Amino acid sequence: MADKITPRSEDYAQWYVDVVRAAKLAEYSPVRGSMIIPPNGFELWENMRNGLDFMFKATGHRNAYFPLFIPQSFLAREAAHVDGFAKECAVVTHHRLKVDEEGQLIVDPEAKLEEPLVVRPTSETIIWDTYSKWIQSWRDLPILINQWANVVRWEMRTRLFLRTSEFLWQEGHTAHATEQEAVDETLQMLDVYATFAEEWMAMPVIKGVKTEAERFAGAVDTYCIEALMQDGKALQGGTSHFLGQNFAKAFDCTFQNQEGELEHVWATSWGVSTRLIGALIMTHGDDKGVVLPPRLAPIQVVIVPILRKDGSEPVLEAARAVRQELTDAGIRVFLDDRDQYRPGWKFTEYEVQGIPVRLAIGPRDVENGVVELVRRDLGDKQSVPMESLAETIRETLDSVQQGLFDSAKAFRETHTHTADDYESFKRLIEEEGGFVLMHWDGTAETETRIKEETKATIRCIPFPGQFEGTDESGVDPISGQPSKGRVVFARAY
Amino acid sequence: MADKITPRSEDYAQWYVDVVRAAKLAEYSPVRGSMIIPPNGFELWENMRNGLDFMFKATGHRNAYFPLFIPQSFLAREAAHVDGFAKECAVVTHHRLKVDEEGQLIVDPEAKLEEPLVVRPTSETIIWDTYSKWIQSWRDLPILINQWANVVRWEMRTRLFLRTSEFLWQEGHTAHATEQEAVDETLQMLDVYATFAEEWMAMPVIKGVKTEAERFAGAVDTYCIEALMQDGKALQGGTSHFLGQNFAKAFDCTFQNQEGELEHVWATSWGVSTRLIGALIMTHGDDKGVVLPPRLAPIQVVIVPILRKDGSEPVLEAARAVRQELTDAGIRVFLDDRDQYRPGWKFTEYEVQGIPVRLAIGPRDVENGVVELVRRDLGDKQSVPMESLAETIRETLDSVQQGLFDSAKAFRETHTHTADDYESFKRLIEEEGGFVLMHWDGTAETETRIKEETKATIRCIPFPGQFEGTDESGVDPISGQPSKGRVVFARAY
DSSP: OOOOOOOTTTOHHHHHHHHHHHTTSOEEOSSTTOEEBOHHHHHHHHHHHHHHHHHHHHTTOEEOBOOSEEEHHHHTTSHHHHHHHTTSOOEEEESOEEEOTTSOEEEOGGGEEEEEEEEOSSOHHHHHHHHHHHOOBGGGOOEEEEEEEEEEOOOSSOBTTTBOSEEEEEEEEEEESSHHHHHHHHHHHHHHHHHIIIIISOOOOEEEEOOGGGSOTTOSEEEEEEEEOTTSOEEEEEEEEEEETHHHHHTTOEEEOTTSOEEEOEEEEEEEETHHHHHHHHHHOBTTBOOOOTTTOSOSEEEEEOOOSSOOHHHHHHHHHHHHHHHHTTOOEEEOOOSSSOHHHHHHHHHHHTOSEEEEEOHHHHHHTEEEEEETTTOOEEEEESTTHHHHHHHHHHHHHHHHHHHHHHHHHHTEEEOSSHHHHHHIIIIIOSEEEEEOOSOHHHHHHHHHHHSOEEEEEEOTTTSTTOSSOEEOTTTOOEESSEEEEEOBO | OOOOOOOTTTOHHHHHHHHHHHTTSOEEOSSTTOEEBOHHHHHHHHHHHHHHHHHHHHTTOEEOBOOSEEEHHHHTTSHHHHHHHTTSOOEEEESOEEEOTTSOEEEOGGGEEEEEEEEOSSOHHHHHHHHHHHOOBGGGOOEEEEEEEEEEOOOSSOBTTTBOSEEEEEEEEEEESSHHHHHHHHHHHHHHHHHIIIIISOOOOEEEEOOGGGSOTTOSEEEEEEEEOTTSOEEEEEEEEEEETHHHHHTTOEEEOTTSOEEEOEEEEEEEETHHHHHHHHHHOBTTBOOOOTTTOSOSEEEEEOOOSSOOHHHHHHHHHHHHHHHHTTOOEEEOOOSSSOHHHHHHHHHHHTOSEEEEEOHHHHHHTEEEEEETTTOOEEEEESTTHHHHHHHHHHHHHHHHHHHHHHHHHHTEEEOSSHHHHHHIIIIIOSEEEEEOOSOHHHHHHHHHHHSOEEEEEEOTTTSTTOSSOEEOTTTOOEESSEEEEEOBO
């Protein structure tokens, strides 16, 4: 019953839509640009959230919750911020509906709000208004808070997970007594994101800093992790912003330092969103469907018993014993013993959903004390002994996790190119895709010209030693001006 | 530095405001009726959420996410539902702000939505629209889904946690092939709520059914758990609704049964919210602050080392060893080794916050191999040996948990009265408060008269055998008509 999946080579965008739908990860809702996330997609998000949340807490952060609605006037307080976010937001103007004389439900004109409220596109303004009340002294610092929330940025062209009007995310907002401490925090959280991307999502990333043009509205510096998708386009996986004292000044947030002087507080903010699910799908998926890394898969192992009309009891008994053994070993396992579906249907279903390991158990297997094991990433069948099965599975899951990372990294390596002149650059961007490393003179002028002519943007200026081929200084082939090092260009999501 | 707390006997409402603020559980935001939940409050909610989520998953439910925005027309589809929810909701009418000619930020009149969107007050409509697409056959049933989300119901008079415009909650929405299965689900989830209230929150509750007047807008039957607060007012802790086929009919959601006939799907919904935090505070709090049940307390044990200018290292060493031992035993412990605050300040701080157990360790304690233990609920000091400390603490936490429940239950017993005539009833409601059990003829007329004359409502019709003094039939003292059993009246939050 699995829906048809368009091959990637035929139409990558359609392939993406097909696998998201077929694996029941998300679907569009009747509200333009908003998505419904069914259990398969949401449980993946829960696992991502739990993994990140653990790391946030381990680095001293605590969760809190701030209001969904932001007074319109707050957005206007930070000059750069309003430019970035006022353009595309949901505005609440009334607080009541009523039934009119013709029996129709309408917005009650008498229930107009004195000041319109904006549904949060991000929470810097409401949070810095709050911090200005919480912070008086150096003793109140640092504040290390994270929020898991829904946010809304009105989008005209949407794609499930990648760009939706409402999405789920976390936003960290920290307050510090010194610039250095805030910068250290910004970089620490970028490291947390990079670790999560590589060790949990099996998705290699480049860490670097954004150019001014790509910076968060209101930040002094925006750091990011950039990943490469299978169609050769880049995807920004997460950002960590050093906000300087911009928001503290806009919201008059000062503290008395140990010398008794008043200073403005230093700030950071950092976030990742459900967009990461899109990145995960486009990093590992294949023409058969999604492929989930074991550390994040809601179901790591599915057991499909091969049932016969007569005598399926020994098979079910063996399947239940396997389920118990794996559960006891801390492995997330699901036994699909529904008899209204045939094994072949189930095989396809779990392949589409990307379950890392599938076990099948038939009467002959029970007699021989074995189970049939199929890895989702490789697709090969193995007969493995029931004995020490948990250990076999544990090793297999580790191997799948590592294998996915290695494949993605190999893909990135073969799709990273170096250009020494603009003609080669244009040809690479147009024909090859992927990351293209080229010298850049550091001006917005050159950056804009390249973007307009090729649709490629500077994904990041990699940290020193971060990415091979980007450390040596040279000359910008367009302007002829000196360049400190090659930067990473790509067309991007 | 702890803020002053008004005694309960002086002004209960002010006491509540004072403890919520002093314990840093919540505060008002600049947006009318919305609250900020700082880490102390949010971690309590996280623990409540985790406890409930575990029980939801153990009963076969999966989490999902549906859109924040609901098209205005959806609300109108179920007749009773629109009456209940259209009156008080946040309406999104525009999708952009712009800077006008005078440089002011305004709502862009050109960005008006074709159809206004309502910020979800509850999600039955958007979810049943979705289910109508998901469900075709009996094979697609049941659907057992829960959502953790923020919802908005515009409120003019708000109280932190108890009644706010935006609040956090969970809403379960299930779809079934038969009426019986849906009724069973409704009752099962009520049991989950009652278990959570009693075993986690240490808050005794009465399970029962609501009268028609108090029913959820769109339900066939609303079941509830009702608790009694220390000021003698009742608080509805959670509700579970049997929705019949009302929403399935409104959203044309049918399925083909095993005989090949089309039927409408049967529905339930059930929810609890951050309101439970208000209930928790008002069930166990005292004049010194909040009192948290150990199973939910973010910090179960706080260690305060008594530091001296010279030679505090042995004390800190002992404190760290205690922290390690308790952490290893799975106890949530916090060592407050900050030297800018004095021990007395810390004692008061954690008393206000309601940490169940406080340990103090001074130089003499280290020499004697003991620690000073103070239970938040009883306030008595004990000197306990360092040896087997984890076991002592474990027993103490269990004892605090049970003690809180027993006290709350004893309070409820002494504050439950029986009235056999209307004059006694009025006197009890006015002078004694608490639950008042009285016979009722089952008519809305009598119910309304009592509510208008005494402000008391029927909190619930208890299940048979649920609550002593409510099972015997009798006569309604107001109408003289027969009554099947006494029902529970009270003034309520």
